Amino acid sequence: xxxxxxxxxxxxxxxxxxxxxxxxxxxxxxxxxxxxxxxxxxxxxxxxxxxxxxxxxxxxxxxxxxxxxxxxxxxxxxxxxxxxxxxxxxxxxxxxxxxxxxxxxxxxxxxxxxxxxxxxxxxxxxxxxxxxxxxxxxxxxxxxxxxxxxxxxxxxxxxxxxxxxxxxxxxxxxxxxxxxxxxxxxxxxxxxxxxxxxxxxxxxxxxxxxx
Amino acid sequence: xxxxxxxxxxxxxxxxxxxxxxxxxxxxxxxxxxxxxxxxxxxxxxxxxxxxxxxxxxxxxxxxxxxxxxxxxxxxxxxxxxxxxxxxxxxxxxxxxxxxxxxxxxxxxxxxxxxxxxxxxxxxxxxxxxxxxxxxxxxxxxxxxxxxxxxxxxxxxxxxxxxxxxxxxxxxxxxxxxxxxxxxxxxxxxxxxxxxxxxxxxxxxxxxxxxxxxxx
Numbered sequence: 001x002x003x004x005x006x007x008x009x010x011x012x013x014x015x016x017x018x019x020x021x022x023x024x025x026x027x028x029x030x031x032x033x034x035x036x037x038x039x040x041x042x043x044x045x046x047x048x049x050x051x052x053x054x055x056x057x058x059x060x061x062x063x064x065x066x067x068x069x070x071x072x073x074x075x076x077x078x079x080x081x082x083x084x085x086x087x088x089x090x091x092x093x094x095x096x097x098x099x100x101x102x103x104x105x106x107x108x109x110x111x112x113x114x115x116x117x118x119x120x121x122x123x124x125x126x127x128x129x130x131x132x133x134x135x136x137x138x139x140x141x142x143x144x145x146x147x148x149x150x151x152x153x154x155x156x157x158x159x160x161x162x163x164x165x166x167x168x169x170x171x172x173x174x175x176x177x178x179x180x181x182x183x184x185x186x187x188x189x190x191x192x193x194x195x196x197x198x199x200x201x202x203x204x205x206x207x208x209x210x211x
Numbered sequence: 212x213x214x215x216x217x218x219x220x221x222x223x224x225x226x227x228x229x230x231x232x233x234x235x236x237x238x239x240x241x242x243x244x245x246x247x248x249x250x251x252x253x254x255x256x257x258x259x260x261x262x263x264x265x266x267x268x269x270x271x272x273x274x275x276x277x278x279x280x281x282x283x284x285x286x287x288x289x290x291x292x293x294x295x296x297x298x299x300x301x302x303x304x305x306x307x308x309x310x311x312x313x314x315x316x317x318x319x320x321x322x323x324x325x326x327x328x329x330x331x332x333x334x335x336x337x338x339x340x341x342x343x344x345x346x347x348x349x350x351x352x353x354x355x356x357x358x359x360x361x362x363x364x365x366x367x368x369x370x371x372x373x374x375x376x377x378x379x380x381x382x383x384x385x386x387x388x389x390x391x392x393x394x395x396x397x398x399x400x401x402x403x404x405x406x407x408x409x410x411x412x413x414x415x416x417x418x419x420x421x422x423x424x425x426x427x
Binding site: 051052062063065066067069070073074077078091092094095096098099101102103105106107110147150152 | 262
């Protein structure tokens with residue numbers, strides 16, 4: 001069986017999240033470089049794969065698939081029998097995985113991603129960080145993380161006492177918030193969120209991407 | 212078996228997404244009113260169900276579940292043998308359903324919901340529509356819809372030639388854009404997007420829900 005092709009960029013957190021998932025599922029893959037700094041993701045060759053011009057996109061046999069959250073959900077299903085189980089053990093547990101995946105996508109990611117964009121991307125493109133925007137999004141994120149703190153005081157991981165897609169989805173953005181944006185206090189100031197972060201970010205399948 | 216309880220509001224886009232899905236799956240439910248205009252969603256009774264203080268939340272036996280996109284995915288799985296099949300027929304088709312569900316959640320909904328919020332909700336709360344914000348979000352949405360136009364010129368529905376969760380997710384917000392925000396041209400100016408919209412919005416399971424989408 002041909003290895004899954006991942007069109008992406010090694011420093012793109014969403015690409016790394018898919019690679020991490022593939023590692024957890026013990027699935028072979030080939031990373032095909034899409035050189036973001038030179039705008040390769042906006043060239044016709046890549047747009048033919050993904051008309052939204054963002055990474056990553058995977059090719060698995062006849063299937064071309066984009067949107068990192070959809071990709072990891074597909075991988076979790078297709079390879080359900082091997083590697084780490086990402087979907088819980090019952091339909092109700094799986095439902096809670098979906099719930100916390102949506103919380104990440106709808107409530108955590110928007111402010112977290114905005115903070116990272118302002119602090120990291122905007123200066124890289126020659127602009128200046130909008131500090132008011134950062135502050136506003138930090139406030140939003142604090143409220144979300146207060147709810148996480150309450151949840152994680154009762155549950156080892158977000159969906160239950162098992163690592164799942166929902167936890168995996170938080171790795172990329174939080175990694176940048178803590179390690180590159182100087183916003184580690186958002187995590188470290190919350191006892192249970194901190195313990196959870198220490199746990200999930202030290203998984204070998206994640207750490208290997210940053211050595 | 213006890214009917215599924217849906218805690219929500221009849222005019223809330225996320226609530227009606229779930230109600231439409233329940234209709235498609237031919238599942239009995241009971242709508243428990245969470246009166247948004249009076250702030251019921253922020254009261255301790257509701258926050259105990261959903262700490263994020265948004266609607267809807269469902270109760271199905273022992274399971275309490277929130278996030279409308281997670282709810283409809285759960286319903287599509289649990290009731291896979293009955294009603295409309297919302298997940299395609301193969302794993303690859305299901306993957307494309309997920310892909311377009313994420314496109315809705317990450318690329319379509321943010322600008323679309325901002326437009327609806329500015330034009331409908333802000334004035335209801337006594338504020339004034341930020342026209343610049345509307346214009347900026349209309350521009351973003353136009354770019355997304357251009358990609359939809361290309362896709363729908365090759366495929367009857369978003370994930371393939373079958374109606375799925377991905378199409379369903381677009382019903383509520385687009386309904387408001389077209390029928391209450393005066394932004395119908397975004398849809399009608401695009402031949403294939405328009406045909407798709409006419410098709411999905413005329414499903415009886417949707418029309419039943421849409422006719423109650425009034426605030427107050």
